[in-house]
Amino acid sequence: MYPYLFYLFIIVTAVNVCYYFFFYRFAFAKANTTKALSKNLNPALPPISVIVCAKNEAENLKKHIPKLLEQDYPEFQIVFINDASSDDTEEVMEQFALSDKRVKQVNVVNVEAFWGNKKYALTLGVKAAAYEHLLFTDADCVPATSNWIREMARGFSQEKEIVLGYGGYEKVKGSLLNQLIRYETLFTAVQYFSYAIGGKPYMGVGRNLAYTTNLFYEQRGFINHIKIRSGDDDLFVNQAATSQNTTAIWNYESFTISKAKKSYRAWFTQKRRHVNVAKYYKWTDKFLLAIFYSSQLLFFLSAFLILFTSFQWEICLAIIGLRYLIAWIAVGVSAYRLQEKDCAWFFPLNELFLIFFQLSIFSANLISKPNRWK
Known part of the structure; x- marks a missing residue:
């Protein structure tokens, strides 16, 4: 089981890092x-x-x-x-x-x-x-x-x-x-920009x-x-x-x-209203967004399990550190450009909160749908 979990961790981390490199387009644009x-x-x-x-x-x-x-x-x-x-x-x-x-x-x-x-x-x-x-x-x-x-x-x-x-x-x-x-507003902007x-x-x-x-x-x-x-x-x-x-x-x-x-x-x-609308996006956009959010969630879950089991934990810890460095640069430079510098300092905690906040929204929207705009 442990080797397969390690391979899963490597794959989802690589996918997630690719997205953060993609966000460099905004962070380092002219x-x-x-x-x-x-x-x-x-x-x-x-x-x-x-x-x-x-x-x-x-x-x-x-x-x-x-x-x-x-x-x-x-x-x-x-x-x-x-x-x-x-x-x-x-x-x-x-x-x-x-x-x-x-x-x-x-x-x-x-x-x-x-x-x-x-x-x-x-x-x-x-x-x-x-x-x-x-x-x-x-x-x-x-x-x-x-x-x-x-x-x-x-x-x-x-x-x-x-x-x-x-x-x-x-x-x-x-x-x-x-x-x-x-x-959350900053990170959404980083994506659509x-x-x-x-x-x-x-x-x-x-x-x-x-x-x-x-x-x-x-x-x-x-x-x-x-x-x-x-x-x-x-x-x-x-x-x-x-x-x-x-x-x-x-x-x-x-x-x-x-x-x-x-x-x-x-x-x-x-946010329930906003997230509920996303299901009407073009299928390619929904697919790309879903892959990113899935890679975030699976990164945290697989990293936790790997470290908890102590299997290849030294390598995993180094990969986690590299992933955070790449992501932090993307978010930090973007936050500076959008006048939201204080949000970047607590990026790891903000990111973790946002992932589970979005998960709770998805769950709530499966039960009932928001209707009015105001």
Whole structure:
């Protein structure tokens, strides 16, 4: 038994290390990522329609709309979508729309066929947009700088119609939960940025994502997954993105920042929705992601069993150390680039927690399915 366990350990470790080497694509990509991915950037900076969908976000809108309006960009509008809110969201939007001509308000009334469906609300917002180029964020997000629109817009060109950005979370000092959430967000970004650079884009995050109306209508919007409550961001990217039409921007000025969940239960519920959507990805993307997560889990299990049995433990310990060194470099350099350096210091513990956290989510989703987007 012991030799077979040792061979299994060697195989899964090799597979896992290959993935971390693949993540070096992001960690060590050129600083100007848009040049690395597209040589023909649009120097004219096209007019942009910023799309913000909000459901019961009156307080966040009061704080964040001024930041959006302060963006340093020659021509843009903000399309606010009130998704059947029950608080003062509609009134807050209306006040800003009356005082600034760049603000457009769309009020969504729930219909039975699309009850509680964010994709229906977003579709109405896209149709109301005045410009071809769209930039999406959430009502609880705020641009990291006044150059957010400018930096994201740099990714567009005649060839590039999808721009992937980074949506980070505000740091809360002394909060273990906050660090775990930011680590999970960091690691997800490392994956989708690396895949995009490698010519295999598979997802993006709605907190910071841009694409064109031409592409939206070409893909028939969200019609292929309109009945799936979540996935307005990653399912659309998974469906529409190619190596030719997708680029990524990840310098700090292009970031958006939002507040993370304050309880494990709320975060767990949020991630259940996200993970449940992944089963609708293209089969090649699901296969590659499944192999990676399986290699992580099997690495820990086989390493533990090998060390516990004392079979070839010296060699195994050296392999474990080498694997951690390779993985730590990938995560550490990436964390530095995404302004999440503190998450890298506790990488081994964060990684172990995330593996079993995801396993618990998969198990929970087998029992029941999350439905509403909010």
